Amino acid sequence: MDDKILIRRISEGDQHALRLLIENNRNLVWHIIVSLVGNSSDGEDLFQEAFLRVFKGIRHFRSDSRLSTWIGSIAHHVCVDYLRKKKREMSVHSYDTDIKQVSNISTGVGGNITEKEDLKKIILAAIARLPQDFRTVITLYHLDECSYRDIAEITGMPDGTVKSYISRGRNLLREILVSLVPDLAEIRHDE
């Protein structure tokens, strides 16, 4: 359904259109929340708060940007407000695996990473160790396949900064991965 029609139908109180809007954008919103705040119980409240703000402001949406990036920017604002209230960066970023578990994986099997699942866990834990902005940008770029422009609109950063964060984020990630599993490059090469 076209964005304009969807917005008109939501403004008219169509519940199915509202459901469609949430279903189309829930992944993006959830990924922004998890990358910024973590998967805490507050995450669900922030998810609801984000869509509530979207619903309240949808009549004022101008088609300067895509609806999804506008929704993403609202979700980003909701998280930033939340973190500002908390007055600290949340440190709970497990991305499923605790870093201690990763250490066990990397050293437990005689230093060999043969299982693909283990490798995924290590990468997730490494992403979770990235600084907040890097983590968000990397997640949006690789998971939601957002363009630099979309990420810039969502986060409010300039396009160049987004590009630089993705590049620096990858480098940081590579460093973290190598520090966690020094022989990773060789193992990948062997595969």
Added chain:
Amino acid sequence: MKNGELEKLIQEALHSSDELKVRTELTDRTIRKIEKKMLLKELLLELLYKTGLVLFSLAALCGILIWAGGSELFSSWYTQLLNNLQVVVAVLILVIFTILIDQVGLRYFEMTKKQLNLKI
């Protein structure tokens, strides 16, 4: 490790994360929350319109009575009001509270309960 290889690994890892998957019931809960907020807003607006209408009618009635009976009638009412200020304020608070509960509180509760039953 090459960039392309790292990108592929990141993508695969992120897609495999359970933490990054949205629970389906969260959509339903979000819709319900939005509906509840909208319902409350609607009920409060309705009450505001009704109150405005009643106040407007009362003001019109007072205007007609003052016009017919002169300013003496108005000053006698004013004196009566001042003499019984406590009672008048108490009755007003009671009326406002009752109307708020009846028109907003109970209707809100009933409607949200109906929605719950429909869901089941």
